[in-house]
Amino acid sequence: xxxxxxTSAAVxxxxxxxxxxxxxPWLLAARRFRRNKLALAGLTVFALLVLLAxxxxxxxxxxxxxxxxxxxxxxxxxxxxxxxxRTGRDTFARTIYAGRVSLSVGVVAVAISLLIGMTLGAxxxxxxxxxxxxxxxxxxxxxxxxxxxxxxxxxxxxxxxVGKTMVLIGLLNWPIACxxxxxxxxxxxxxxxxxxxxxxxxxxxxxIVRHAxxxxxxxxxxxxxxxxxxxxxxxxxxxxxxxxxxxxTPSWGNMLNVARNVSxxxxxxxxxxxxGVAIVLSVLSVNFIGDGLQExxxxxxxx
Amino acid sequence: xxxxxxxxxxxxxxxxxxxxxxSFMLLQLTPGDPLNAYVPPDAPMSAAARARLRHQLGLDxxxxxxxxxxxxxTVQGNLGVSTSTFExxxxxxxxRIGPTLLLMGTALVxxxxxxLLFGIVAALRRNTWLDLVLTSFAILGISVPVYLAGxxxxxxxxxxxGWFPTGGFSAPDNGSLADHIWHLILPxxxxxxxxxxxTMRYTRGAMIEAMTxxxxxxxxxxxxxxxxxxMRHALKNALLPIVTIIGSYVPALIAGAVFxxxxxSWPGMGQLFIDSVTARxxxxxxxxxxxxxxxxxxxxxxTDVTYAIVDPRIRYE
Numbered sequence: 190x191x192x193x194x195x196t197s198a199a200v201x202x203x204x205x206x207x208x209x210x211x212x213x214p215w216l217l218a219a220r221r222f223r224r225n226k227l228a229l230a231g232l233t234v235f236a237l238l239v240l241l242a243x244x245x246x247x248x249x250x251x252x253x254x255x256x257x258x259x260x261x262x263x264x265x266x267x268x269x270x271x272x273x274x275r276t277g278r279d280t281f282a283r284t285i286y287a288g289r290v291s292l293s294v295g296v297v298a299v300a301i302s303l304l305i306g307m308t309l310g311a312x313x314x315x316x317x318x319x320x321x322x323x324x325x326x327x328x329x330x331x332x333x334x335x336x337x338x339x340x341x342x343x344x345x346x347x348x349x350x351v352g353k354t355m356v357l358i359g360l361l362n363w364p365i366a367c368x369x370x371x372x373x374x375x376x377x378x379x380x381x382x383x384x385x386x387x388x389x390x391x392x393x394x395x396x397i398v399r400h401a402x403x404x405x406x407x408x409x410x411x412x413x414x415x416x417x418x419x420x421x422x423x424x425x426x427x428x429x430x431x432x433x434x435x436x437x438t439p440s441w442g443n444m445l446n447v448a449r450n451v452s453x454x455x456x457x458x459x460x461x462x463x464x465g466v467a468i469v470l471s472v473l474s475v476n477f478i479g480d481g482l483q484e485x486x487x488x489x490x491x492x
Numbered sequence: 493x494x495x496x497x498x499x500x501x502x503x504x505x506x507x508x509x510x511x512x513x514x515s516f517m518l519l520q521l522t523p524g525d526p527l528n529a530y531v532p533p534d535a536p537m538s539a540a541a542r543a544r545l546r547h548q549l550g551l552d553x554x555x556x557x558x559x560x561x562x563x564x565x566t567v568q569g570n571l572g573v574s575t576s577t578f579e580x581x582x583x584x585x586x587x588r589i590g591p592t593l594l595l596m597g598t599a600l601v602x603x604x605x606x607x608l609l610f611g612i613v614a615a616l617r618r619n620t621w622l623d624l625v626l627t628s629f630a631i632l633g634i635s636v637p638v639y640l641a642g643x644x645x646x647x648x649x650x651x652x653x654g655w656f657p658t659g660g661f662s663a664p665d666n667g668s669l670a671d672h673i674w675h676l677i678l679p680x681x682x683x684x685x686x687x688x689x690x691t692m693r694y695t696r697g698a699m700i701e702a703m704t705x706x707x708x709x710x711x712x713x714x715x716x717x718x719x720x721x722x723m724r725h726a727l728k729n730a731l732l733p734i735v736t737i738i739g740s741y742v743p744a745l746i747a748g749a750v751f752x753x754x755x756x757s758w759p760g761m762g763q764l765f766i767d768s769v770t771a772r773x774x775x776x777x778x779x780x781x782x783x784x785x786x787x788x789x790x791x792x793x794x795t796d797v798t799y800a801i802v803d804p805r806i807r808y809e
Contacts, residue, residue, distance in 0.1 A: 330510060333788055335747035338765065342515065342777060345769040346522045422637050426751065429639050430766060448643050449755065451658060455651040465640045473635045 221485040228481020231474035238471055242288030251279035253286040254437045265459050272459035274447065284463040287439035291421055292471065294355050294434070298420040299413050301359025306366025307409065311397070313367065314374030325371075328364035336361050337426055344432040351440075354433045358420050365416070369408045377404050407486040414479035418472045425468050441468050493800065500793050504786075511785045512566075512778070516559050519774050526551055529575040529772060562778065571782075572775035576768070581779040585761065589783065591661055592760030595753070596745045598676055599683035604738055606684070607691025608731075614692065615699035616722065626692065633689030638682065638748045642755040645682045659757035679756045683748040687741055694737055698730035705729070732803050739795025742788055 222228055241248055257277030265272045271280035313324040331339075340357060347353050377383055383400050421441075427433035428442025429449075436443055441464040448454045448461035527546050531537055537545075546552050550561060565572065571581035614626040650658045656678040662671045702708065703726050711721045746762070753762035761780060768776040 330507070330514070333743065333792075334511075334785070335743040335750075337747045337750055338781070338784060341750070341765065341769045342518065342781070345772055345777075346518065418635075426637060426639055429751070430754065432769070445639065445643065451646075451651070454643060454647055458647065461643060465643065468640060469632075469636050472637075473631070476631075476635060 218485040222481050225481040225484060227477045228485075231477025231481065234470055234474040235478060238288055238467070238474070239292060241285045242292055245282070245285045245289065248285060249279065249282045251282035253278060253282040253439050255279070262457055262460075264457075271463045272457070274457075274460050275453070280444075280460055280463055283439040283444060284441070284467055287441050287444055287464060288467060288471075290351060290434055290438060290440040291424055291442070291468075294351065294358065294424040294440070295417040295420040295471075297355040298358035298362065298424070299416040301356065302362040302416065303366055303409065303413055305360070306363035306368075307370050307405075309363065310367040310370025311374060311401070314371040314378070315393070315397070321371075324367065328367055331361070331364045336423060340423060340427055341430065341432060344427060349432050349435045351434050351438060354424055354427060358423050358427075361423070362416060362419060366409065366412050369412055370405050373405045373408055374401055377401055410486065411479055411483045414475060414482055418475040418479070421468065421471055421475070441465075493797075496800075497793070497797060500796070504789050504793070507789060508782070508785055509563075512563070512782060513559065515778060515781045516555075516562070519777065520555050522772070522774075526774070529774065566782070571779040574768075574773050574776045576771040576773045576776070581775050584764065584776065585779055585783055588759060588761045588764045591758060592749055592753070592762060595676065595680055595683065595758060595760060596742075596749055598680035599748065600687065600738070600741060600745060602680060603684035603687025603741070604691050604734075607688045608695050608734075610688065611692040611695025612699055612722070612727065614696045615703070618700060623696075627696070630689040630692045633685045634693075636685070638686065639751040639755065641682050641685055642679070642752050645678055646755060649678055659755070661759050679752045679758055683745065683752050686744065686748070690741075691734070691737065694734060695730065698733070699726060702726040702730040732799075735799045735802055736795055739791055739798075742791040746784055746788070 245253075255278060257273070260273050260277040262275055263273040263277075271284060274280055274283070309324050313321040339361060343357055344353070347357070377400060383396060386396055386400060424433055424440065425442030425445065428440050429445045431443070431446055434440035434443050444464035445461050445468075453460055525533070527542065527549070530549065531542065531545065543552075550558060553561075562572065569582065571585070573579065574581055574584055577584065610626050610630075614623045617623050646658060650656045657675050660675060662668075662675055703722075705726075707729075708721060708726050711725045712718075716725075749758075749760060750762035750765060752758065753760045754766055757763070761783070764776070765780050765784075767773075768780060
């Protein structure tokens with residue numbers, strides 16, 4: 190009886206200690222992040238861009254693909270905030286609807302490269318030997334070439350499209366994630382507490398889930414954030430050259446494409462400036478968020 | 493050192509083989525008949541004549557055999573014939589490589605020298621309004637993609653202000669040096685923005701760190717003029733690792749050239765690459781990838797060697 194009482198008293202106490210221990214580093218990180226003004230500004234701007242994209246039909250009454258030949262190449266007005274393009278489509282509507290495409294290409298591409306990079310990085314870091322060398326040499330070769338060159342070559346083969354662009358950019362950016370995970374795993378594997386766990390006979394699965402993964406999350410969070418900016422830039426670049434997202438589906442990159450025509454570039458800046466500003470705003474805000482996360486998750490950097 | 497360079501040059505061979513095998517394999521995945529690149533499918537041509545042509549071009553052979561054929565000819569300097577212009581790939585690339593290297597080289601020189609200058613100024617005037625302006629410029633320079641910078645530059649400086657021509661290598665009736673330089677400045681400057689920004693960020697950080705080192709304090713304590721302290725003691729040490737940074741710029745310089753050449757109608761390899769990709773001109777794509785790979789790998793080698801020369805502590809065995 191008394192035995193049962195002590196255990197029942199001990200269990201909750203142990204649980205609260207544990208909960209506090211698990212939460213505190215993240216709470217501390219959140220507090221550090223909140224103190225970073227640039228990161229907060231970035232978060233606000235990015236949230237605004239996402240909100241505009243998601244709530245696009247509520248923000249504008251114009252259909253982004255509605256051709257109106259009578260209102261071609263109109264300058265900005267109350268009716269058309271950012272004017273109209275050469276087929277009379279509303280540039281403001283196209284810019285915010287393009288955010289849906291560009292931002293989701295960014296997020297999906299990062300998710301793909303994260304998945305590949307994490308898996309290969311974990312395999313390389315844990316298995317070592319030949320598997321490790323093969324994976325690492327492939328990342329070397331992939332990182333040597335400018336991504337846009339590989340992307341253009343592959344896009345020429347597969348043909349353009351939203352889905353293909355997402356997958357291609359995802360397939361291209363995994364080497365960085367792979368290297369981050371591998372480096373962290375090698376570091377963790379040699380730590381005393383992990384060696385102790387191995388000595389105690391813990392199975393690989395437990396080591397990976399309990400010790401390795403929690404220690405990799407912080408680098409991956411930062412990578413994923415900054416990776417969104419890279420992916421947005423690659424999508425826009427590819428679509429700018431006409432090999433990414435195809436019109437009539439608007440994306441920030443293919444909206445910039447019209448400016449390759451000098452008469453549009455000179456005569457109708459409202460057609461290409463808004464998507465350009467949207468690209469810069471999203472990349473800047475994502476970079477500020479990423480830097481803020483990095484400082485928040487690794488306080489050694491700020492000191 | 494000589495031995496080390498020799499070994500590194502030998503190591504280029506397997507890497508280049510790997511790059512060409514990968515790109516060859518990739519291009520095999522293209523849907524459609526490669527013969528269509530030579531004769532459109534709707535061309536009036538009998539099936540027998542098609543088969544004969546296919547045999548003559550070697551397109552009926554297995555992929556591995558065609559790769560070895562391509563390799564054998566490439567080693568002897570024959571990169572094949574472009575399927576869009578029917579000129580030898582070597583001639584086409586030979587004509588375009590000069591302008592690209594000129595553009596990339598100028599951009600690199602502008603980027604590194606302005607980046608160093610701004611970085612040193614920002615570090616010495618740390619936490620003043622000047623530092624703030626330069627640092628903000630650097631953040632913006634890194635976040636604005638080169639194609640957008642190219643459009644804005646073309647719009648503002650060529651179309652609105654009329655300071656620079658809107659594109660091309662030189663005016664049709666004017667081949668003078670001054671005219672070439674006039675055409676070169678704007679595109680090179682735009683590619684350079686990123687390198688000004690990243691070199692500046694790096695130099696600023698390295699200089700601030702170097703200024704806190706003991707040897708700088710010693711130099712100050714013995715009464716050296718502050719320019720001597722900055723230039724001879726701090727800068728020299730801060731600059732060592734920048735050599736490696738410059739080497740890592742080369743892939744991004746190529747990416748910059750791809751976009752900027754297309755925007756400014758610069759007759760270089762970047763524009764050629766886009767054209768070859770849109771025309772699915774496989775011999776030309778293979779040739780360009782090979783040349784780009786050689787440029788990047790040689791730049792890496794040059795970086796490592798230069799680093800060893802400027803920093804005697806580095807020893808390659």
